[in-house]
Amino acid sequence: MSTRRIVGPFNRVEGDLEITLDIADGKIAAAYVNSPLYRGFEQILQGKLPADALVLVPRICGICSVAQSAASALALADAAGIEPPQNGRLAANLTLATENLADHLTHFYLFFMPDFARADYAGRPWHAATTERFRATVGSAPNQVLPARARFMQMMGLLAGKWPHTLAVQPGGSTRPLQSSEIFRLHRTLREFREFLEAVTFGAKLEEIAALASRAGLEAWREKAGGGDLRTFLAIAGDLDLWHLGRGTDRFMSYGCYREENGRLFPPGLWHGAAATLDIAAIREDITHAWYAAAGLPQHPAEGSTLPVAEKDGAYSWCKAPRLAGQVVETGALARQVVAGHPLARDMIEGYGASVAARVVARLLELALVLPAMERWLAELAPGEPWCITAPAADETSGVGLIEAARGSLGHWITVRRGRIHNYQIVAPTTWNFSPRDSAGQPGALEQALAGLPASATEPLPAAIHHVVRSFDPCMVCTVH
Amino acid sequence: MNLLWLQSGGCGGCTLSWLGSEHGSLFRELADEGIDLLWHPSVSEAGVDEARELIEQCADGRTAVDVLCIEGSLLRGPRGTGGFHRFGGGARPMIDWVRQIAARAQHVVAVGSCSSWGGITAAGMNPTDACGLQYDGEATGGLLGPDFRDRTGLPVINVAGCPPHPDWITETLAALAHGKLGAQHLDEYGRPRFYADQLVHHGCPRNEYYEFKASASRHSEQGCLMEQLGCKGTQAHADCNQRLWNGEGSCLRGGYACIRCTDPGFEEPGHPFTTTPKVAGIPLGLPADMPKAWFIALAALSKSATPARVRENAHSDHLLRAPSVKRTKR
Numbered sequence: 088m089s090t091r092r093i094v095g096p097f098n099r100v101e102g103d104l105e106i107t108l109d110i111a112d113g114k115i116a117a118a119y120v121n122s123p124l125y126r127g128f129e130q131i132l133q134g135k136l137p138a139d140a141l142v143l144v145p146r147i148c149g150i151c152s153v154a155q156s157a158a159s160a161l162a163l164a165d166a167a168g169i170e171p172p173q174n175g176r177l178a179a180n181l182t183l184a185t186e187n188l189a190d191h192l193t194h195f196y197l198f199f200m201p202d203f204a205r206a207d208y209a210g211r212p213w214h215a216a217t218t219e220r221f222r223a224t225v226g227s228a229p230n231q232v233l234p235a236r237a238r239f240m241q242m243m244g245l246l247a248g249k250w251p252h253t254l255a256v257q258p259g260g261s262t263r264p265l266q267s268s269e270i271f272r273l274h275r276t277l278r279e280f281r282e283f284l285e286a287v288t289f290g291a292k293l294e295e296i297a298a299l300a301s302r303a304g305l306e307a308w309r310e311k312a313g314g315g316d317l318r319t320f321l322a323i324a325g326d327l328d329l330w331h332l333g334r335g336t337d338r339f340m341s342y343g344c345y346r347e348e349n350g351r352l353f354p355p356g357l358w359h360g361a362a363a364t365l366d367i368a369a370i371r372e373d374i375t376h377a378w379y380a381a382a383g384l385p386q387h388p389a390e391g392s393t394l395p396v397a398e399k400d401g402a403y404s405w406c407k408a409p410r411l412a413g414q415v416v417e418t419g420a421l422a423r424q425v426v427a428g429h430p431l432a433r434d435m436i437e438g439y440g441a442s443v444a445a446r447v448v449a450r451l452l453e454l455a456l457v458l459p460a461m462e463r464w465l466a467e468l469a470p471g472e473p474w475c476i477t478a479p480a481a482d483e484t485s486g487v488g489l490i491e492a493a494r495g496s497l498g499h500w501i502t503v504r505r506g507r508i509h510n511y512q513i514v515a516p517t518t519w520n521f522s523p524r525d526s527a528g529q530p531g532a533l534e535q536a537l538a539g540l541p542a543s544a545t546e547p548l549p550a551a552i553h554h555v556v557r558s559f560d561p562c563m564v565c566t567v568h
Numbered sequence: 569m570n571l572l573w574l575q576s577g578g579c580g581g582c583t584l585s586w587l588g589s590e591h592g593s594l595f596r597e598l599a600d601e602g603i604d605l606l607w608h609p610s611v612s613e614a615g616v617d618e619a620r621e622l623i624e625q626c627a628d629g630r631t632a633v634d635v636l637c638i639e640g641s642l643l644r645g646p647r648g649t650g651g652f653h654r655f656g657g658g659a660r661p662m663i664d665w666v667r668q669i670a671a672r673a674q675h676v677v678a679v680g681s682c683s684s685w686g687g688i689t690a691a692g693m694n695p696t697d698a699c700g701l702q703y704d705g706e707a708t709g710g711l712l713g714p715d716f717r718d719r720t721g722l723p724v725i726n727v728a729g730c731p732p733h734p735d736w737i738t739e740t741l742a743a744l745a746h747g748k749l750g751a752q753h754l755d756e757y758g759r760p761r762f763y764a765d766q767l768v769h770h771g772c773p774r775n776e777y778y779e780f781k782a783s784a785s786r787h788s789e790q791g792c793l794m795e796q797l798g799c800k801g802t803q804a805h806a807d808c809n810q811r812l813w814n815g816e817g818s819c820l821r822g823g824y825a826c827i828r829c830t831d832p833g834f835e836e837p838g839h840p841f842t843t844t845p846k847v848a849g850i851p852l853g854l855p856a857d858m859p860k861a862w863f864i865a866l867a868a869l870s871k872s873a874t875p876a877r878v879r880e881n882a883h884s885d886h887l888l889r890a891p892s893v894k895r896t897k898r
Contacts, residue, residue: 095656098615101580105656123654126577126643127695135692142827142841146688146730149581193587201613223613224605230593237588241815248822249813250588251581251731254842255822262787262823264885272816395695397646471886475788548616564579 089116090544097556099198101150102563110544118537120521125405128568129393132511137163137503140511145252147568152251153186154492158499164258166486166501167478174474175260177464178246180345182256184461185242190493191450194560196232199447203323207550213323228316231287239280245269260475267470274465281458290315296455300430317451329444333555335532336415337440339422340365344491352460356426369412373525378402388500388512405567408522408531409514417441417532418495418519419559421449443558482506492516494560515565533559569634569745572626573608576653576662577689577698578640582680583610585731588814589738601742620657627668635744636673638666638701641682641689642711645697652696663711675718675744676701677725679737684726685832706832722751726758730829735811736763757832767856768801768826771809780874781867782882788823791882795851798842799825802855806830
């Protein structure tokens with residue numbers, strides 16, 4: 088006999104999350120993840136002028152705002168058959184990277200680490216120090232990080248006017264030409280952020296972190312003096328064995344991101360024990376267990392539909408269930424680095440597979456990998472050269488924009504008929520990670536990661552469940568848009 | 569003064585904007601102003617059962633709420649049930665919780681244009697029947713009704729903006745904490761006048777281009793964005809170009825139009841957002857308080873008086889001609 092328990096609201100995630108647990112023999116027999124908020128952006132977008140999508144889509148999400156803009160700009164550029172000039176490409180990289188890095192920082196310090204300050208862990212040797220450092224809103228870390236984050240976000244003031252919700256990211260490039268003195272100010276902001284990360288987060292040079300090549304190397308690095316919050320996390324992860332908690336599907340997907348002159352800084356791909364080809368045409372969205380009117384078989388997003396229904400047998404979420412060739416995939420910083428072939432990321436999933444610790448370390452690793460790339464892109468900007476070209480309007484066209492938000496793969500599919508948006512479908516990172524079951528009964532990635540964890544029908548929810556949920560850095564407002 | 573923050577049909581962007589406050593740590597800033605965060609979904613420790621228990625206490629009066637902040641539109645659909653947003657962990661729609669807690673709270677603050685008027689979530693066909701706390705677009709009403717007054721007699725305070733500047737939120741809360749926010753400090757839409765009595769146009773760095781109607785014709789050009797690219801800064805109520813964003817930013821400084829995001833109905837302007845609607849070549853949205861005939865006359869005059877430097881720079885993405893250097897007469 089199992090007992091059903093509904094838990095929510097999960098906080099310190101972006102948006103609304105509720106999970107139903109079937110508990111039997113002191114364990115989670117089955118988890119059902121629900122996004123309890125529906126807004127209907129895909130319906131709102133229908134009939135609009137294509138360019139107006141750039142005002143609407145960033146407002147899907149306050150934390151992935153630029154990622155949504157960038158995916159839309161790419162889809163519109165694809166539909167118009169244009170490519171931005173070099174300055175536009177670099178500005179887009181810098182803007183997206185600023186958001187993604189700020190999100191990684193926000194996740195680690197504001198959303199994830201405060202759970203170790205909870206009373207659940209009173210008695211662990213690290214608890215007192217962790218509480219002083221990471222306790223939500225009052226700890227020394229959140230109060231040290233917020234000003235550093237705000238200073239770093241001044242990148243956005245110059246690159247994009249403001250954050251969140253900019254219109255600077257256009258299909259043809261950036262609306263914000265930068266002059267040399269502005270580039271200098273951006274450079275100083277980046278250098279200050281580097282100094283913060285090296286002193287506070289890592290206790291090491293970014294290049295030293297980026298060069299870590301294995302779990303063993305990571306542990307050997309932790310043993311060295313140097314301080315920093317990553318070392319604190321690694322000590323806790325070792326003590327609580329977070330390396331063996333929260334395994335998902337071990338099928339990792341990345342659309343790739345940050346366009347370079349040739350290719351991308353992080354290439355797209357699929358990893359399942361070995362590199363595999365990512366076939367975008369094999370994506371289908373299944374709505375068997377979601378509150379949407381059935382439109383026949385699961386659909387590719389280019390042909391997808393969004394018709395909410397108030398009641399439906401067997402449905403338990405507003406989230407659709409995207410599948411890649413019928414398979415559940417995990418997406419996010421860990422997936423991105425595994426696909427890109429970073430040796431530490433690959434080594435962290437050897438053996439057990441994806442874990443809470445691996446996901447968290449991969450995010451911090453990206454801070455160390457992307458910031459130096461930002462310094463390089465900044466140096467490559469060429470004032471006086473063009474920043475933006477105009478996209479010609481087309482009455483009948485379609486396009487796709489694939490990008491990596493901080494929390495994983497984000498895709499926009501647009502179809503234009505008679506000059507208006509005929510269909511606009513969005514598949515967000517957490518739509519993949521927190522999807523409900525599909526028609527074959529396959530649970531989504533988080534649903535799989537939670538199954539088997541200890542839980543009780545009456546006791547307070549174990550902290551481990553919080554760690555697993557937050558390790559995906561979910562963004563629920565993107566999930567169901 | 570304690571503060572309960574709830575989110576509904578929005579994007580969370582108001583919170584993210586707020587976290588970007590540039591006066592040191594936002595948490596310390598709040599504590600220093602005497603504001604105690606009872607619960608906020610993005611930053612508080614309490615989750616799941618503890619959070620639900622706290623919200624229930626706020627709803628039934630066991631915990632007194634001084635300020636209720638609502639971020640995101642209120643979703644009345646489908647068919648008036650509120651089912652498009654249930655508060656996680658239970659069956660009750662969010663609009664029920666909001667109605668109940670708003671009735672008990674000392675003050676109710678709508679943070680952002682969604683909870684003020686409906687905002688972006690109410691765009692297009694408004695699939696979720698989204699509205700604001702006390703407005704449904706430009707019409708009074710909304711979830712709480714036109715006659716709603718808090719326990720001190722104030723209407724809902726609308727810190728409108730998409731998103732609002734972090735200081736608009738904190739300054740409003742600090743004024744409440746210090747007992748310095750009365751009806752006389754709110755404009756006719758319930759917005760704090762300290763920012764809503766300004767125009768986005770005030771302090772716009774493109775003002776010389778505006779003076780001469782030297783207009784940008786495409787994105788990334790330096791000219792004024794009003795004539796061609798949809799800018800409503802001369803009508804929009806906000807201090808965005810005086811109190812800058814993320815260091816030295818604003819929409820205009822970012823090179824794109826002000827879309828009047830602090831006003832009700834901004835989400836459906838009736839024209840493409842980044843194209844200025846015109847009749848017979850004359851922009852439809854004239855600057856606030858400017859008689860049309862004078863605008864036309866002045867525009868014609870100033871266009872003919874435009875210095876070559878301003879005209880050429882307006883169509884470039886970088887400075888082509890620097891201002892000439894004037895020598896002091898000996």
